Amino acid sequence: MDIVIASLDTSTVPPRLAAPRAPGRSKLAAERAGLAALLIATAVMYLWNITVDGMGNQFYAGAAWAGSRNWEALLFGSLDAGNFITVDKPPVSQWVMGLSGRIFGFSSASMLIPQALMAVAAVALLYGAIRRVTGSHYTGLLAGAALALIPVAALMFRFNNPDAAMVLLMTAGAYATVRALQRASTLWLALAGVALGFAFLAKMLEGVMVLPALGLAYLIAAPTPIRTRLLQLLAALVAMLVSAGWYVALTLVWPASSRPYLAGSTDNNFMNLVLGYNGFARILGRNRGGGGRGATPPVPSSGGNAATAVPGPAGPAATAVPAPAGRGGGGFGGNQVRGVERLFSGEFGFEIGWLLPAALLALVLVLVARRRAPRTDLVRAGAIVFGGWVVIDGLVLSYMKNLAHPYYTLSIAPAVAGMFAIGIHEMWVHRHTVFGRLGLAGLIAVTGVWSFVLLHRNSGWYPELRWVILVVALFAAALVAMPWDRGGSRRIAGAALTLGLIGSLAGPAAYSLATVGTAHSGGGPTVGPARADGRGGFGQAQSNPQLSALLSATTSTWASAINGSSAAAALEIESDKSVMAIGGFSGSDPTPTLAEFQADVKAGKVTYYVVSGQGARGGNDSAADTRSAGDNATTGRDRAGNGGAGNTTAGNDGNGNGANRNAGSGNNSGGFGRNQHTDISDWVTATFTPQQVGAATVYNLSGYTG
Incomplete structure (x- = not known):
């Protein structure tokens, strides 16, 4: 202790216009x-x-x-x-x-x-x-x-x-x-x-x-x-x-057609991110999810009883289960x-x-x-x-x-x-x-x-x-x-x-x-001792070994496509294959268009389209709760409050719409804005046959000729 205090024992202020005097060798x-x-x-x-x-x-x-x-x-x-x-x-x-x-x-x-x-x-x-x-x-x-x-x-x-x-x-x-x-x-x-x-x-x-x-x-x-x-x-x-x-x-000078899309931007421009999604919009409160569009980001409440989706026996339709409550903040x-x-x-x-x-x-x-x-x-x-x-x-x-x-x-x-x-x-x-x-x-x-x-x-x-x-x-x-x-x-x-x-x-x-000494995961890790609330693990997809094995056997540019970057990243890590994240982090990035996606499928660049029944904790689910006719639209939302239509009949889907949907046709964006790519999911579900792989519904896109 004495040596620590001796260091602070300075009777005069050291010189301010020059570097401190060089100490002796022992010091x-x-x-x-x-x-x-x-x-x-x-x-x-x-x-x-x-x-x-x-x-x-x-x-x-x-x-x-x-x-x-x-x-x-x-x-x-x-x-x-x-x-x-x-x-x-x-x-x-x-x-x-x-x-x-x-x-x-x-x-x-x-x-x-x-x-x-x-x-x-x-x-x-x-x-x-x-x-x-x-x-x-x-x-x-x-x-x-x-x-x-x-x-x-x-x-x-x-x-x-x-x-x-x-x-x-x-x-x-x-x-x-x-x-x-x-x-x-x-x-x-x-x-x-x-x-x-x-x-x-x-x-x-x-x-x-x-x-x-x-x-x-x-x-x-x-x-x-x-x-x-x-x-x-x-x-x-x-x-x-x-x-x-x-x-x-x-x-700016690299051709946009030969580089990846800049996620979070509305126009594939870096400065759009600076001034919008990751810049002043975030400070001033004008950020509404990826690309500056869509719903206001969710604010999970402590002790809330929002629902997360789990797969039903016939496909991606889901049953709501309570989300774990956590300390606010x-x-x-x-x-x-x-x-x-x-x-x-x-x-x-x-x-x-x-x-x-x-x-x-x-x-x-x-x-x-x-x-x-x-x-x-x-x-x-x-x-x-x-x-x-x-x-x-x-x-x-x-x-x-x-x-x-x-x-x-x-x-x-x-x-x-x-x-x-x-x-x-x-x-x-x-x-x-x-x-x-x-x-x-x-x-x-x-x-x-x-x-x-x-x-x-x-x-x-x-x-x-x-x-x-x-x-x-x-x-x-x-x-x-x-x-x-x-x-x-x-x-x-x-x-x-x-x-x-x-x-x-x-x-x-x-x-x-x-x-x-505590494990952390997801988009909102917190400090201190372990707690029972998941420790901010939203954005983390649950493991699906059967799906990972299926994707691992592919040889295409992208083994699969799935809505949302977090869900795509999880599949990449497990399968060691590239996955196309439709809509980026928030699901509202304007890429790909339906025509672009169809062209990639026709060229054999994408093998599967995945609808995850379990999704990612805290808002990256691809399927919503299924209700019969007349059900309230809010029950078809995932934990974070993002719309994600499941298999519905005459009732409201997870986005609050009364339209009929095929199994898995509505998908959550994988983030915190509303899905902007239902045209792609509608086309996939209308064109290809679904199969259940673990907790996910998968569509094999191989052999499409247009």
Whole structure:
């Protein structure tokens, strides 16, 4: 404990216009050993039993599989090796996982291990940034450890969503900006722009949410004249546009007929995704499913009794069964509030909330403490970088209207950890003042109390833990508030601070360890101990070995076609064959047209058409509940509330229509918009003969001559 506190025992503020003085050999060796220990511990924690998540989110796993089979699929982030359609995000994350699969063979391990290694890299970059801001090696270690122990980081850096790659690149941008701030370096600022450009190619606008904070910090604090600062920022902006724009240009100049359709767009144009489906429409609440059309995305409610479809004996007609209830805030954010309280409530609070109040308090304390510092003060600039990142990105997350997954908060995890560490260091430096001691006590106390509140929300899980954390944190806060200035009393202050930091990190550490030890799958994974609600597993199709064996024997470009990307990806992983995802993720992407699909069938490129009776948990079902005449249309909906007509007679089908349907003719889109391709399903069911394969109804399209 003493060695940790000794690191923060700085009686003077380190120089702000130059890099910290090089330490002696023995000190340098100790610092390297400390950093190595942190990185090894992070690697062990994040790599331990990583395959417990299996294929994680099957949607992105399908793209990683496709990239491991086909170079063009890797380049564009295709969902299938036949390059019919992409995932609805840019491909940076798929590049990493797909390339790993090409080198080591596609598997759960080859896909997920790179994600965990990204966590180690993010911790190292955050350490480096905070080390330079504060001049303290141990404060850097504190920041890195805090990031590693934030539950949303422990969840998403072991999962296969694009967020891990995006956040690593955002952290790299912050690190490069800190380096640029030290000596007004154009090169380092340009590298920050490059990092954010590739963060954009990981998850579009979310990847550049840190940009305003980085730009503001450099504009205010860089040790160079204002004209030079503006020119350097312009150069960094150009670097960002070039590093992101080359891929955008590639999608524009590459003939659309020879590349996969860009999923989520209405016109096969990348910028349509940026401005619509994955951009401003999502923030402003104008997103209505893939391609910007269709029904409002479903908001599953805790304890709801919506139905999911299971096969009936005669085909894809289904019988409704209750969907498992879950704690609000998972999935697409059931029971969410909208506003500043969002990040502190529900699942959001469990994923990011632990150190968030302290980080916001730290921003205020640091700005007050450094109010008389020179313009170029690096500590204040660091507070603008990391505190501004928390505030700007956090406000967007708090007020975005549509599709707000709690795990999106990974985007502010490095900022929360960094700001917390800067605040602790700055108050320790000023511990000889009442302001410093009370500020330090406040940071520890607010973290301990808030951890108690969060753990109380899950009061059945180790109920003693929250009381221990509360007592330890308040006791430590009371000790650090006292004036321990001389001799042995300094050791008491140091021990009190160490105790306070242990109490501050105990809550998130416990929840992170529980997260690491629990399997996660689907589109809405959640943190903490295992629960009986499926852990946000919507979008996960159930296994069908008979169907997989049937598809494995095919030799066509696409073994089958099925509505929705998640269902298609699941079939690809099980059968090791490409599957055409009609309509993309939401089912409303305008591809393929009926004529295009008929041409592919006639050319022998598609062997089967699949109607899944079980579908994917949480909204990707292909069949709906069957009711007799006069039944209410709402009973023909799947769990997520998406229409999916089953076998009906004179009554209403799952879309609320009174028209007659053949068995399996109506299909859910496989996502969160209404199916736009009933013309294809109607043509298939009118032209071909169905057969039951496990829980699925399958149509053999072979031999069609038009």
